[in-house]
Amino acid sequence: MAKKAAKLSSKASALLDAQVEWWLARLDAKALEPWLEAEVDALLHDASKLKLEEVVSRKTVQEIARHYAAEMEPHGAIPELVGEIAQAVQAHPIQRKTKLGELLPDRHFRHWLDKLLELKEARAALIHAGLSNPVVHTVAGDLIYRGISGYLAQNSLTKSIPGASSMLKLGKSVLSKATPKLDAAIESTLRKYIQQSLDATLRESESSLQTLLDDHLLRESALEIWAGLKHQSLAEARATVSTGDVEELFVVGYEHWRSLRKTEWYSAVIDAGIEAFFDKYGKTHLAELLDEMGISRKMILTDLMRFAPPALAALKKKKLLEPLIRRWLEPFYSSPAAAALLAD
Incomplete structure (x- = not known):
């Protein structure tokens, strides 16, 4: 059972309310972009001082990769979803308009x-x-x-x-x-x-x-x-293969993958790939690694501004953002250390 938070003093409560309001203003759409730009620049500067192997070990990455790729059983909804997506893709009108030569010049x-x-x-x-x-x-x-x-x-x-x-x-x-x-x-x-x-x-x-x-x-x-x-057209090229055939082929391939991922070979290939990656980039600074992977500052900011504002707006609309910030900050203001500081 979680420990019950201590009752806040009037001064602690007032400071908590003030900081919550400060964060709500900082996370407003207009103030968000300049703040994110400053944070990304600071993080990229710090990334230039950190090497990959100082942040995460190859053993840890191998364990995580094996867990998700070879050990964790995928939920039954995944193959069903993929089958439905395949049907939607096959039925899309673009299949009748697109020629094979357009996809393979x-x-x-x-x-x-x-x-x-x-x-x-x-x-x-x-x-x-x-x-x-x-x-x-x-x-x-x-x-x-x-x-x-x-x-x-x-x-x-x-x-x-x-x-x-x-x-x-x-x-x-x-x-x-x-x-x-x-x-x-x-x-x-x-x-x-x-x-x-x-x-x-x-x-x-x-x-x-x-x-x-x-x-x-x-x-x-x-x-x-x-x-x-x-x-x-793509539709003409696959005329001899029905939607049912495609679904059955997917089921056969999925079942084969499920058995393949349990083999020693599958795990060995994953480990070897991660070993090769760390051999090449283990001593590389994170900022340099991002450049090697083609991830630029502009790309990071573009994606942050693409997803963060609508997500924050949805939280505000549902009145979930303010309670979220308060949950993060309140344990500090109810702590003995904060109480002692405020008493002084």
């Missing part, structure tokens, strides 16, 4: 493309991983089998012999009815042969792809595709 697209084309090792690894995938092997084998079967059934030689096509169909029908095991065995042998030769075929295909997909060809192909896409 040609020069920026070319910069991204040129950088991606420089990643030759990554491209080679991607092609290798794709052609080594068991699913690719299965699909490729099935396509080759169907191609061979179709060729044997409809090649030009059998078409040139009168009645050969009909006889081939009849023979196949009879064979499948009379000796189903033999027909299955032939198919199995053919498929087995295809799969055995497929590894070598895909290795050759990988080598051919690496040779054929040179930078010039890829660049020209990408630019041609972009030329057909950049005039589409």
Whole structure:
């Protein structure tokens, strides 16, 4: 239970009222800006004498970052809010007016493309991983089998012999009815042969792809595709993805993030980032650090004057500002030290 404040003497009460009025006048809109300017200048002057590591330790920042990024469970209202915001963004009329090319001008697209084309090792690894995938092997084998079967059934030689096509169909029908095991065995042998030769075929295909997909060809192909896409609006570009799909993708991503943030890797990355920041700026004075981050005196004052006056006006309108100031000051005037001073 909070300790009950001592009763104020008449002199202490009068001083408290006077100081409360002084602060109310100081926080008035007209007097606020010059006072804030003086305070910001004084704070920036003090910041030039303080180094980052003198104010806060890297360990403290790491603990706070891990708490909010990896340990604290986000409230259920957050994903719901994000989903509603995503719906509002998708439904906004600007999506129908804005073209892809407006958000990604040609020069920026070319910069991204040129950088991606420089990643030759990554491209080679991607092609290798794709052609080594068991699913690719299965699909490729099935396509080759169907191609061979179709060729044997409809090649030009059998078409040139009168009645050969009909006889081939009849023979196949009879064979499948009379000796189903033999027909299955032939198919199995053919498929087995295809799969055995497929590894070598895909290795050759990988080598051919690496040779054929040179930078010039890829660049020209990408630019041609972009030329057909950049005039589409954002609404047209996402026409095949519904709002429900976007929400489900967000849910999947959110659940993945929730599990990822519990891993050792996630915390290690946070710690490493903070270590690197303190290694670079730990001994830097705060004023210099603000300059490095692009935070100027003008920016600080602009934001203060953007938010402080309306907030103070709202507190005054609701008659909350005067009680707030009084709560800050009254404990001092009711303290034994103030009582002794006033008695003297």
